[in-house]
Amino acid sequence: MTKTRAHTRRSTTAGKGRARAAAVLSCLVLGAVAFAGPAGATSSGTAPRTAVAGTGGWLRLAHFSPDTPPVDVYLYPFGGSKAEMVLRKVAYGMASPYEPVDAGRYTVAMRAAGAKATSEPVITSTVKVAEGKAYTVAGLGPSSALQLRALPDQLSASADRAGLRVIQASLSQPSVTVHVASGDRSTLRFPMSTPYKTVPAGPTEVKVSTVSGASTSRTLELTGRSTHTLVVLSSSGAAPKLLDLMDSGGASTQPLGGVEAGLGGLGKETVAAGESPSGSGTAMGWGAALIAGAALAYVSVRRLRRS
Structure with missing residues (x-):
């Protein structure tokens, strides 16, 4: 009889322990999902944060000046001194994802990479963001005549068509002819x-030829209603490189801002003034800690079950 009561007490205690461990495990797993989910999305760099409808537009910043060294790019509210966004060590051929901003006027400033935020900019320019519109602000031209140009971006086309724009940013191949399969030249x-x-939507071959006869070709996958910017970049060879920036996937008027891997996507080099380089880093750290805790809780449950 004594043994039976002792056994019952041990079973009851073990059952309570398993219940507590299971509860802890559930909380940790749910917490890990809550933290890790947004962090993973933020760190991808291919989809912008969603701007609330009716509150603003989108900006994408790019460096397309071949002989200009890497720069830090700052975005300020017009007349303000506190940067809303900073892109670090932006080299030639790099473009950021789209970032949602409030409608209004902004100042874009380029400084030598690593220079103090209070130092004199290499160049500044202003851009006016209209409601629901997207813009690419790009450093263009040679370093001796550098300019910051705000290019309005198209966000849609008809159902069976796509929009295509070309930026000639190659100094080593200063004159090029662009042939599009549809017949445009x-x-x-x-x-x-x-x-x-x-x-026309669908696989579309684009060929870029130089005056020397060298050429580069690639096939773009153009979906209906999508828009693209094709950037011609300098190369060490006779033919230029091509960078395809998807402006919009066509499903909505919100830009996608996808940047090709291997050709200079900035990803989340974007930081807000006064913040850490990426808010997603903290979230990912907490997510990893919670997942580790969940794993430990799981092991504890297993051990209790075996006891």
Whole structure:
């Protein structure tokens, strides 16, 4: 009889222990999902934070000046001295994802990479963001005549068509001819850019030829209603490189801002003044800690079950 009561007490205690451990495990797993989910999305760098409808537009910053060294790019509210966004060590051929901003006027400033935020900018320019509109602010031209140009971005096309724009940013191949499979052909000199032209949706071959006869070709996957910016970049060879920036996937008027891997996507180099380089780092750290805790709780439950 004594043994039976002792056994019952041990079973009851073990049952309570398992229940407590299971509760802890559930909380940790749910917490890990809550923290790790947004962090993973933020760190991808391919989709912008969603701007609330009716509150603003989008900006994308880029460095397309071939002989200009890496820079830090600052975005200020017009007339303000506190940066809303800073891109660090932006080198030639890099473009940021779109970032949602309030409608209004902004100042964009480029400083030498690593220079103090209070130092004299290499160049500044202003951009006015209209409601629901997107813009690419790009450093263009040679370093001796550097300019910051705000290019309005198209966010949609008809159901069976796509929008395509070309930026000529190659100094080593200063004059190029762009052939599009649909029959469109244009000759561009550095640092020109074209307006958007509509082309049939589907796989579309684009060929860029230089005056020497060298050429680069690639096939773009253009979905209906999507818009793209094709950037012609300098290369060490006879033919230029091509960078495809997806402006919009066509499903809505919110830009996608996808940046090709391997050709200079800035990802989340974006930081807000006064904050850590990426808020997602903290969230990911907490998410990892919670997942580790969940794993320990799981082991504890297993051990209790075996006892």
